[in-house]
Amino acid sequence: MLTIKSRAHDYTVENFPDLASALITIPAQRSWFLIDKRFSEFYRPILDQAVPANRAVYVEATEEQKSFEALTPIFLDLLKRELKRDGLLIVIGGGVLQDIGAFIATVLFRGLRWELIPTTLLAQADSCIGSKSSINIGPYKNQIGTFCPPNRIQVTSSVLATLPWDEIRSGLGEVIKLQLLSSEKGFRELMDDLKSWRKTEDREQKAVAAIPAELLSKWVSRSLEVKKPYVEADEFDKGIRNILNYGHTFGHAYESATHYGIPHGIGVVLGMLTATYLSVRLGLAEVVHYQELKTMLQPWHEPYSNILRKGSRDEIFQAIKHDKKNTGQAVNCILTRGFGRMEKMPVPLAEQLVPAVNDFIERECGSA
């Protein structure tokens, strides 16, 4: 069990062997449920055991749901089901459900107790702690949000073992990032363990993960241990926590310029490679460090670097310029001097950043 300190209230991350064991700890008679629709289809019998039918609202986990228009019927559904201010909201799903659930729990009755059962690697290993939520408005993505940690997080790696392969790789992007921020030792141990992470095909012949549950559980825990001190020291992301954005300025731009053809965590992997490449060009990191990372990370982003290569370069630079972290003619980037030695610094846009990103995409990505 991990305890996270927060201005609002401390909260815990608790591990369970399976979903049913996690659900049994929930006081069903004073709880209301917000559940990822797709997840519920896979776990219907277990959920039916634990969730009173008249207390559950099912939500599609899409970006479109993260808007005031789409949230309104969810609020109304919960109110119609007589959720009251002393009720407990249980959120079961990945990042989108967490964003929606955290937002609702912050503003309904000016704040509601809530608990989170994250069901993706990304949510379990990264986003579940740190208390951020993000909502879209009009054309502006993630510009609305709150800081509102759950009162408790229940993690069970058993629900991850059969996720689609790219969903696993997307979560893994943040797991890799956290070990790069941590130490060379942590990163190399992760790379060793990843050798046994395999994909297989399900009945519909889609690529799904086939990973030992104890390895998933190990790297979920290790990731949260790395992230914890950052979010405790700087919950509201005004200083040291910015380091966790390593790879994200570029990653977000790659996601958006490919119209989300690149999953988030895979964008982050490509973004970290870009940041390392830029760091080499700025004389901060050695080229052998970049080359080693490039080789080691390739299996975890291919073939998405091809998609990046085909994306609009204009849209990439527009997105970098409009990144909510920027102000003037320089872009605040998290750069690297090597394992565990990341630093935030401004990089002049026209003189340094644009040529480096152009060269990275043309020379380093996909097949030339």
Place this chain on the structure above:
Amino acid sequence: MLTIKSRAHDYTVENFPDLASALITIPAQRSWFLIDKRFSEFYRPILDQAVPANRAVYVEATEEQKSFEALTPIFLDLLKRELKRDGLLIVIGGGVLQDIGAFIATVLFRGLRWELIPTTLLAQADSCIGSKSSINIGPYKNQIGTFCPPNRIQVTSSVLATLPWDEIRSGLGEVIKLQLLSSEKGFRELMDDLKSWRKTEDREQKAVAAIPAELLSKWVSRSLEVKKPYVEADEFDKGIRNILNYGHTFGHAYESATHYGIPHGIGVVLGMLTATYLSVRLGLAEVVHYQELKTMLQPWHEPYSNILRKGSRDEIFQAIKHDKKNTGQAVNCILTRGFGRMEKMPVPLAEQLVPAVNDFIERECGSA
């Protein structure tokens, strides 16, 4: 200058002789403005001096504006005007503008610095401190909201002196409530000062206030001094702060059952009389106390008790039952044992509350 402690950040209430003096303290070059449309029409030349035209969004101060649908274009307007996370939001208006501004400042960029220039007696003397915001959703009023204090409040009583008379009386309801909560001495001093509060008629022959600015200023300050310890001790309204709801369970029901034919603060005055009447029937307060209050408060609610008398009794009891503070067959009421001696206690609905409210409205309100 008054300083209020808050979990988010301490904040100050500063007094200014007039609007121009308050506006001059605002760093216009890094500020964006949310302004009550009607107020802006009265103070156009002064606002034009201080507010860059491309940084101001004007909002109608109506209940309909307090919804996600109506807020969306306001968010988008601010974003289009290039408000960034390091910008400062200046909110100028009464309670509705405060609700909207506080909500936007809580959730835009996960929190934005904001300052408030309250322009009604109710906002200056009561709602500006305590950090609550309220938004409506579908048929549910004020069920959405946040706790988000402004970073600074600039008060100038000069903008109150010409408000519509009922707007002054509505704010006065909360001023009276705070003195009743405070002490017999404070309440009697207020009642003495009120003898000089007059209404007059404007060019359009509407009733407007004609009140010495120093008396408005005095009772704004006195009110905030009474409220301050409650909101500091219990910012999130889980205990002692509930006392500030004195008169509100009934007042809200009267407002809603008359479809807002009764202004908020005047509903509170009628609600406090109801609570005192009920307290007498429950053996808590003496009948002479009720009778004295009834006589003294009459000028500050007439002729609205007639409107209450004509309102639907069913809707009143429905509203009381659905009050967000209630749970079962008893209603949590703030009752009184006399000046400064209010207490929260459950009152059985059918046996005690319903007959007392019926008798209050039939025997004590309007012309029989």
